[in-house]
Amino acid sequence: MTEFLDNYKPLKPLIFDSHSHYDDSKFDGVRDELLSSLPQHGVGRVITCGCDLKSSKAAISLAQKYDYIYCAVGIHPENLESKTTVEEIEKLAAHKKVAAIGEIGLDYYYCRENRSEQLYFFEQQIILAKKLELPVIVHDREAHSDTLEILKKHKPRGVVHCFSGSAQMAEEILKIGMYIGVGGVITFKNSKKLPEVVKMLPPDRMLIETDCPYLAPEPYRGKLCHSGMIALTAEKIAEIRGCTAEEVLKQTYLDAQKLFCL
């Protein structure tokens, strides 16, 4: 894990990782060492996301412990059996380091049987975010048309993270005023639709992210991912867009600051 950090020359400008899960058990044993060292390796801001009551509380604890970490609280569509309520999320959202409601959304890859429950929680949490004037962090896996329909209906501020839709869907998301989150998948050889999306996005509507501990960019695919690896994702985005990795990091930092009001 530290092999990448050891060889890593900090980049200027800094990295803003707009989506991570540092409460994940895959970080057990290395979490504090890693999180203490990331700022010395070019990481300026991180949003760590909750997925249910327990992980949302854990996300808040991490944000309390580390100045540069902020968090999102929410119920992920894969975690509906945890029976967390929207009211419990609302209480947690009062914490000053909560910057968003997330991650929330629809996942028809993981589970198709509870669609109506997924739709209900997604919609209720968007309504909560709007009431609290917070942005949303949206998960959409194989649920593009329902996700788009709900987002069009409520028009929240926010980001569709780890975007996996078409360029046409990206245009619809941009029309709503939302951001598109791009992570390590862009470096994968089988990434086909995403390069097209990255090419067409206006520079001020893209966020960069890890979704760590998962989705480490090449050449670290399959390994434990962390926010420092965003440098590799930025290089790939720069290659596609015909600019420099520094420009990508600078612009995505500004955009994330704007969206999350940090």
Ligand code: NI
């Ligand atoms: Ni995630």
